[in-house]
Amino acid sequence: xxxxxxxxxxxxxxxxxxxxxxxxxxxxxxxxxxxxxxxxxxxxxxxxxxxxxxxxxxxxxxxxxxxxxxxxxxxxxxxxxxxxxxxxxxxxxxxxxxxxxxxxxxxxxxxxxxxxxxxxxxxxxxxxxxxxxxxxxxxxxxxxx
Amino acid sequence: xxxxxxxxxxxxxxxxxxxxxxxxxxxxxxxxxxxxxxxxxxxxxxxxxxxxxxxxxxxxxxxxxxxxxxxxxxxxxxxxxxxxxxxxxxxxxxxxxxxxxxxxxxxxxxxxxxxxxxxxxxxxxxxxxxxxxxxxxxxxxxxxxxxxxxxxxxxxxxxxxxxxxxxxxxxxxxxxxxxxxxxxxxxxxxxxxxxxxxxxxxxxxxxxxxxxxxxxxxxxxxxxxxxxxxxxxxxxxxxxxxxxxxxxxxxxxxxxxxxxxxxxxxxxxxxxxxxxxxxxxxxxxxxxxxxxxxxxxxxxxxxxxxxxxxxxxxxxxxxxxxxxxxxxxxxxxxxxxxxxxxxxxxxxxxxxxxxxxxxxxxxxxxxxxxxxxxxxxxxxxxxxx
Numbered sequence: 001x002x003x004x005x006x007x008x009x010x011x012x013x014x015x016x017x018x019x020x021x022x023x024x025x026x027x028x029x030x031x032x033x034x035x036x037x038x039x040x041x042x043x044x045x046x047x048x049x050x051x052x053x054x055x056x057x058x059x060x061x062x063x064x065x066x067x068x069x070x071x072x073x074x075x076x077x078x079x080x081x082x083x084x085x086x087x088x089x090x091x092x093x094x095x096x097x098x099x100x101x102x103x104x105x106x107x108x109x110x111x112x113x114x115x116x117x118x119x120x121x122x123x124x125x126x127x128x129x130x131x132x133x134x135x136x137x138x139x140x141x142x143x144x145x
Numbered sequence: 146x147x148x149x150x151x152x153x154x155x156x157x158x159x160x161x162x163x164x165x166x167x168x169x170x171x172x173x174x175x176x177x178x179x180x181x182x183x184x185x186x187x188x189x190x191x192x193x194x195x196x197x198x199x200x201x202x203x204x205x206x207x208x209x210x211x212x213x214x215x216x217x218x219x220x221x222x223x224x225x226x227x228x229x230x231x232x233x234x235x236x237x238x239x240x241x242x243x244x245x246x247x248x249x250x251x252x253x254x255x256x257x258x259x260x261x262x263x264x265x266x267x268x269x270x271x272x273x274x275x276x277x278x279x280x281x282x283x284x285x286x287x288x289x290x291x292x293x294x295x296x297x298x299x300x301x302x303x304x305x306x307x308x309x310x311x312x313x314x315x316x317x318x319x320x321x322x323x324x325x326x327x328x329x330x331x332x333x334x335x336x337x338x339x340x341x342x343x344x345x346x347x348x349x350x351x352x353x354x355x356x357x358x359x360x361x362x363x364x365x366x367x368x369x370x371x372x373x374x375x376x377x378x379x380x381x382x383x384x385x386x387x388x389x390x391x392x393x394x395x396x397x398x399x400x401x402x403x404x405x406x407x408x409x410x411x412x413x414x415x416x417x418x419x420x421x422x423x424x425x426x427x428x429x430x431x432x433x434x435x436x437x438x439x440x441x442x443x444x445x446x447x448x449x450x451x452x453x454x455x456x457x458x459x460x461x462x463x464x465x466x467x468x469x470x471x472x473x474x475x476x477x478x479x480x481x482x483x484x485x486x487x488x489x490x491x492x493x494x495x496x497x498x499x500x501x502x503x504x505x506x507x508x509x510x511x512x513x514x515x516x517x518x519x520x521x522x523x524x525x526x527x528x529x530x
């Protein structure tokens with residue numbers, strides 16, 4: 001579903017190289033999610049952060065859990081935005097992610113993402129919520145690949 | 146339901162009337178596989194909703210993972226409907242002395258069971274009862290072999306090392322685990338054989354879980370373990386799970402090659418290998434590099450009469466125990482196998498997983514020797530055809 005969305009919108013505003021990279025990653029990951037019965041946040045998550053005119057509408061997160069903290073990268077291979085802080089609260093399965101990057105002019109862009117894990121029991125579970133930075137905000141939705 | 150409505154004449158009529166329904170039901174099952182899907186009993190059936198039925202057997206489906214007896218039952222309006230009665234696996238029923246033709250179409254039986262959670266006409270039952278004689282049939286009387294009055298001595302190899310497998314050519318395996326879901330030693334919580342807690346408030350007592358692991362464990366418990374990938378996708382019974390299965394394990398010692406094969410009655414008759422040749426924990430076998438693994442990598446050594454096995458490199462694609470306790474790739478198991486007498490295998494395991502638990506913890510149980518038999522043939526994929 002997400003892959004189809006990407007294909008349909010690749011001709012849009014997204015930088016071609018980034019779109020191709022994300023599509024390739026999505027293809028590599030396969031259509032159905034790989035089983036992951038451990039920490040719910042671990043894995044690759046693909047989807048959209050709508051109305052993001054700094055980094056485009058599509059987003060890929062790769063996150064890991066080392067037993068103490070969540071780490072990860074946003075848009076690896078293209079933007080390489082390191083996640084500086086991420087938490088998962090099992091009371092409601094609330095995910096909070098913070099990351100920092102620069103815009104095209106070199107200005108700071110501090111991302112704050114907050115959402116809830118939906119369909120926790122499924123390999124292709126989702127995080128649905130909102131994102132914001134200094135100059136924008138919008139809906140955020142990614143699905144585990 | 147009014148049992149008195151079922152006269153012999155009506156019985157014949159019932160079979161005629163319901164045959165199209167039966168064919169339709171069989172077609173639906175063949176398409177969806179839903180009624181044959183493998184599952185913990187408590188995931189599909191609600192033990193707070195008892196139901197009694199009486200009717201005429203229209204068909205018996207004797208295959209893994211569960212036997213189904215289809216029953217034509219007259220409702221209060223006299224209309225006959227078909228119910229699916231789900232029973233134990235063919236393996237368990239055959240060990241209890243029953244055969245695929247013990248109950249036949251046309252037999253009139255009573256059922257005292259529990260209803261499906263999804264309101265379909267499906268019932269779980271531990272047995273059927275012949276309506277005319279009151280005799281119980283297809284009851285799962287799968288009890289462990291009687292222990293001898295005097296414990297038989299531990300069989301040993303010529304060098305004195307305990308034998309973990311069969312001491313003769315007649316074979317045998319270990320089954321009837323006294324614990325079928327992980328709980329930390331010393332903790333008393335009530336749960337069924339699938340590991341479903343009687344009281345969800347006990348969840349935090351089961352093991353020293355990190356908050357996320359406790360949350361995920363409770364989520365799985367609230368959903369009655371219906372998401373268990375062992376049942377949904379025939380994922381292997383890795384971790385300690387094959388040691389919790391009533392289908393048993395066989396320990397085959399290859400002393401020349403210094404390894405022990407753990408053959409599993411569950412999990413599509415998978416096996417794992419315990420290496421005793423002193424190799425290191427990682428990268429020890431060519432072609433074994435699909436890291437990480439469902440069964441991890443196991444190396445072992447003897448400490449007196451106890452085999453100590455260190456297993457690591459597990460993946461996260463399965464549940465490592467009945468009941469839904471989570472684990473991560475950091476899982477490491479220190480297993481201790483000992484045979485205090487001929488018929489008893491003591492299994493002790495320390496769970497080390499700093500990704501999911503706040504400290505190492507231990508659990509232990511016993512298995513009973515089933516002599517003179519090989520592992521029963523059981524394939525999870527039978528329900529995928």
